[in-house]
């Protein structure tokens with residue numbers, strides 16, 4: 451059997467990208483609220499103030515999911531919506547929103563997967579140094595406890611962090627995401643260490659506070675390279691290329707797998723990274739690595755693309771140049787379905803945990819056609835190709851527990867604003883009307899047949 455009977459066929463979103471209601475019902479500010487106010491940061495000067503207005507339209511949205519046969523919904527919680535200052539006073543109305551959403555999902559047989567952090571960091575805590583502050587792991591622990599107390603009677607699946615590679619790398623190294631800073635390697639390594647500690651503390655807290663047997667995981671990202679041929683040398687080169695650390699500190703050091711996943715699963719930083727960073731290494735206190743490596747139930751991994759790799763004549767890793775006219779998405783991301791075979795395979799070999807693909811998808815230039823429908827054959831073709839590869843991985847014995855398509859609806863794509871459409875559901879931002887795209891109906895068939903039609 452290719453996919454397990456209880457395979458979690460899902461869709462994913464994140465709070466800032468869909469909720470809107472940025473200033474409603476006692477919500478505090480996040481760094482994304484503030485970042486979007488700065489000139490020339492976001493495409494067209496756009497922001498998430500209204501986004502898909504999911505905060506008000508969540509019931510309608512759950513009905514759309516039901517219509518599409520969705521079995522699992524991965525969403526994130528806006529930390530300052532429930533703790534306006536990040537710690538301390540709890541905003542009841544904010545909690546209620548998520549509680550109602552969970553009820554609505556369960557009523558419609560959709561399993562909620564809650565991500566604690568998908569980048570909308572509380573502005574009040576940012577003013578106190580954000581992830582640079584050694585107290586930040588404790589802040590996150592407090593937040594995790596509030597969420598678990600409120601939701602774990604009904605929610606079984608929790609994910610701590612989404613893509614630390616991005617909110618540290620793009621937010622603090624490259625500076626193209628909130629808070630838009632370019633900080634030193636030493637500082638960002640220290641922040642990363644705090645994020646990892648926050649992760650570990652949250653895992654512990656979720657288990658302590660949970661009202662039922664819960665499953666806890668993590669959702670990093672990075673490129674998933676794949677071999678040029680099935681020869682053992684090329685396969686080994688691809689494997690190495692995924693887990694090696696960058697050779698230099700130039701550019702975005704945070705864009706890698708091992709720095710973020712080895713500490714979590716093995717309780718230690720990867721040796722090549724320790725060598726590379728030398729005296730820039732963060733301060734590691736006694737007991738830190740133990741906190742960071744709390745046992746997890748699963749690895750979530752966001753996979754979009756990767757490079758083709760082979761071993762050259764000298765036995766070195768060589769990234770194969772893409773041919774002219776290589777397939778790409780509307781955002782110019784390469785289309786590399788093989789990443790959904792080799793990525794899970796290599797990750798499973800190394801970390802030995804059940805894997806959820808917590809995100810995978812593409813942006814297309816979707817339009818509403820004369821017939822009132824949204825025809826997106828490119829998305830169907832993309833998803834089909836990728837899912838065939840995932841199926842192959844599953845058939846080959848990789849323990850794959852679920853797949854979440856990014857994204858449920860079109861939404862606020864960070865610095866690209868609303869220019870790029872990632873949804874299975876089209877959103878008209880003037881009217882907030884939703885239209886299920888052809889790909890949404892296609893995905894429904896995939897789900898109904900548990901992937902038989904792939």
Ligand code: GCO
Nearest residue numbers: 464612613616752809856863
């Ligand atoms: C990410 C985030 C999502 C994005 C999606 C498309 O991977 O960057 O998790 O929030 O919207 O990946 O870029």
